[in-house]
Amino acid sequence: MNRTGRMYAIVEELRAVAPRPRSATWLADRFDVSRRTIERDIGALQQSEVPIWAEPGRSGGYCLDRARTLPPVNFSPDEAVAVAVALHRTEGTPFHSAAGTALRKLLAAMQDGDASAAHDLALRVHLIGREAGPPPVPAVLTDAVSARRVLRLRYTDREGRATIRDVEPVGYVGSTTAWYLLGWCRLRGGLRAFRLDRVDRVTATAETAPRRAVRPEEIQVPEGDLRTLTLL
Template sequence: MDRVDRLLALVAELRAASPEPLDPSALAARLRVSERTVRRDLELLTHGGLPVRQVKGRGHVLPGEPEPAALSEAESLTGPVHDTLAEAVRTRRVVRMAYTDQAGARSFRDVEAHGLVTAPYGEYLVGWCRMRDGPRMFRLDRIGAAFLSGRGAEVRDLDELLAALRVPVPRPPAGPGPRGPAGAERARAWTLDRLEFVRSRLRDAAAGVRSGGEGAAALRGVLGHLAEWTRWQAAAVRAAATGEEPVLAGRRPRFPEGFDREMPFDARERMIQDAMALRSLGELARDLQEVLEAVGHWAAGCDDALWEAELPDPRPYGPPGPPRPLADLLAGWRGPLAHIEWHLDRLTDEPPPRPSDDDEDVWVVDRCPLQA
């Protein structure tokens, strides 16, 4: 171990043990160096500004970092927005904020602050939006002002909030062999929860434009696209799971002859939009909701064995993808629920998070995922 790595390891050991002291002999044994080397390194770190204290007869201790001073309500309103949000997260408080979405519309929201997330393209507040009654991500550079209220946030799991926003893939078990009934129950429950969350987002989107909000034309086009492609995706996954012929749910419109033949994505999409143009926004929303309702009924009642198996991944173009669990096919990346949320994210103020190089839990592209 070179000197820099040894100093890093030494500080890490002190911080892990804090507020308890560590004897130099114990540190020497953990770092596999001499006690003399440890004492020399501690002296170097102390002179460099690390607040290491020696406790007589017990060793050395690194005090914990002091808690930051609490912000008053006035300071939260006049100080930097980031500081106010960090305080709200630290103290589990509700923050009142002025937020401007991508379309330039400003809203005032009460948000339970649960975490700050830094991504390569921005920093976000993760919380529970009380206006939307659901988890949301807010770009910090779109928060014009924030006020730290005296109300406490409800206890919510940050991982669960991120799971709802990031559409995570259920991981297969580490060991060999099929998953047991408990795994099937968890996979089914996770999928049904994701399904209900997506249905609620669709209801919110439709209600927003019906009540006078902008974006009705864009939403009509998206719903027409989603109704037909979700119908196809859900039927394809069900057929892959059961080996039966595809069952197309919902209210499929009459398409021209030749629609079901092989053709480029753009040509098929033009035919979908032409057929859907005759429908109202409400009819398109009902069609898509009926498709999702049929998915929910089938998922709730299908055999546990289907949730425990690896199934072919049907693709709109080309051969099937690598086998994946049923929960992944329905609610994970590239699945119909993730496809719906991908389009909704581009109509609202919640941008989809980007995956890291080693994280394939999220399907994010610059165009509709089905074209890939």
């Protein structure tokens, strides 16, 4: 069994006995590998945000929260690679980090043979060119937008003027050339779109921002017509 298949099988084994634990020794015997290999596999799964934790004690081991994991999914190799190609385009957006963990979760939930075939197909897909994109979006910003925490930004406008602003995050505006943080700017007293590559410094406060309804006609960015993302 290759590593991808083994990691998938570990998740399924832990799911089957949840919330009871399985020890590293038991898993090593089950999959005919060393205890250290199991610990490395568990570590990789945890980094992919699979909800596995260690239960201490003689009868302890590794436990999994089955309510927060995917059951086996019937994605074909072509479908998995299609998702990977789409997620590749998230580089430089607020969702690049989440895209990586989403893809790893998807592969871990696929049937062993399909996951291996997806890896093989991906190695036969080649992308041309890699332009230097915008800097990565800080996790503190993306986390605060999701949690609606008021942000303190040091922002440089198109004229090169830097200001410190407290901003109530509303969402994002994305285009083919740039991504913007959409928020209520307390310095200007109105809705503003802040280009993410002009945010020089950002901190999240403990204050929760009020919910604000925004109409598309209120959003002013220097590109095209707006449309709202939907999950179909």
